Amino acid sequence: MGRISLSCSPRAAVDRGCAMGLALSASQQLQVPSEITEERPWAEVACMGVKMLLLAEAGARKADVAAEESREASMSLSTMKDNLENSTARREQLIKECEEAQLEVAKQISTLQATLEAERRQRDTEFASLMAKERLEFEVKLAALAADKEALTKDLGARDTELATLREEKTSLEDELKAAAYRRGDYKKALRGARKEVRALKASLKHFASSEAGQELIAKASLDSLVLAKRKLDQEYPDVVVDFPDLVNFVIEEMHNEQEEAAEDDAAPTGSREAPSPQESDTSMEDASSKAE
Structure with missing residues (x-):
């Protein structure tokens, strides 16, 4: 969109303004006012053409902005759609990986539980055998101490007798x-x-x-x-x-x-x-x- 040059003749300006206004109104589907006629004075027609030109430029800018926003929205929508599809695929992949991880973790937990149970049983068995061994050793030592005590008691009795003698x-x-x-x-x-x-x-x-x-x-x-x-x-x-x-x-x-x-x-x-x-x-x-x- 260009501006109307005022260096031309009034008639040329009006013609040009009207042509551009008509072109813009046709391209942008604007309604042309009925006042723009050749019977009106050229100044009013020129002003009306300029107004129409300005309106056309404003509509064109709005249309450009709307088109740009539409393109951006379309691109954003496409990007969001792609992102959504990627997110959905990623979500499904993550869900699948989570399920696999859950299965793996369940397997590891069951394996660890079995290992811990086996180790617990082994420790219980070892502890029982160790306690039995220590109990036997303690009973042997206790019997030896009892025998020593009896011998010492006899010796003490003999010493008492010897002391009395x-x-x-x-x-x-x-x-x-x-x-x-x-x-x-x-x-x-x-x-x-x-x-x-x-x-x-x-x-x-x-x-x-x-x-x-x-x-x-x-x-x-x-x-x-x-x-x-x-x-x-x-x-x-x-x-x-x-x-x-x-x-x-x-x-x-x-x-x-x-x-x-x-x-x-x-x-x-x-x-x-x-x-x-x-x-x-x-x-x-x-x-x-x-x-x-």
């Missing part, structure tokens, strides 16, 4: 120790009495030895003792030569030593002496008995 032996030993202590005291008393008797005997012997009869008897006894001692030494030790004067000197020296020990015993007070041990008491008793002999 040891206590009795301890009591008996304590009684014997007390009796030995009493006997030791008796021995000490007897030893003190024997010492007193020995001192008294020594005093009487000293008194007797100071007399003439005692001197003669001592000399005769000493001579006889020396002779007997010399014979005994010769018999027991034939390889050892002992001179008689040496023997006499040895005997005299021993007699002097005994006299000095007796004098020291007489000089020492009884209370200031330390109590002799049982071994010393036994040794002193043996010495006293040997001296008495």
Whole structure:
């Protein structure tokens, strides 16, 4: 659609405007107003032609827009139809895939259930066998512990009996120790009495030895003792030569030593002496008995 050029003559403008208006009205099925006639003034006709031209242009633009919208709607409808068909096909494909997936999942679930059931049965069997084994081991250990307990009870009873016997032996030993202590005291008393008797005997012997009869008897006894001692030494030790004067000197020296020990015993007070041990008491008793002999 073009515009009417006003540079042409009015008549040409009117003709052109009318022609274009008629053409547009015929193409767009517009009704031509009855006022557009050649009897009217050219200006009015031109204006009417221009109006008709503008109306034709507006109708043409509307028709173009409607055609474009129709084409777009047609294309959209076709696209939507294609999309709908594609969606339907996709939906059917998805439904089919879902059904297949459901079947596969059902199969897998049934397989897993069967596997789990088999594993559960196997675990139950293993657990039952393990519990039976452990129960048997526990019963064996319990029996062994019961036997150990019985043996320990017997051993404890034997130890109690042994302990009672040891206590009795301890009591008996304590009684014997007390009796030995009493006997030791008796021995000490007897030893003190024997010492007193020995001192008294020594005093009487000293008194007797100071007399003439005692001197003669001592000399005769000493001579006889020396002779007997010399014979005994010769018999027991034939390889050892002992001179008689040496023997006499040895005997005299021993007699002097005994006299000095007796004098020291007489000089020492009884209370200031330390109590002799049982071994010393036994040794002193043996010495006293040997001296008495």
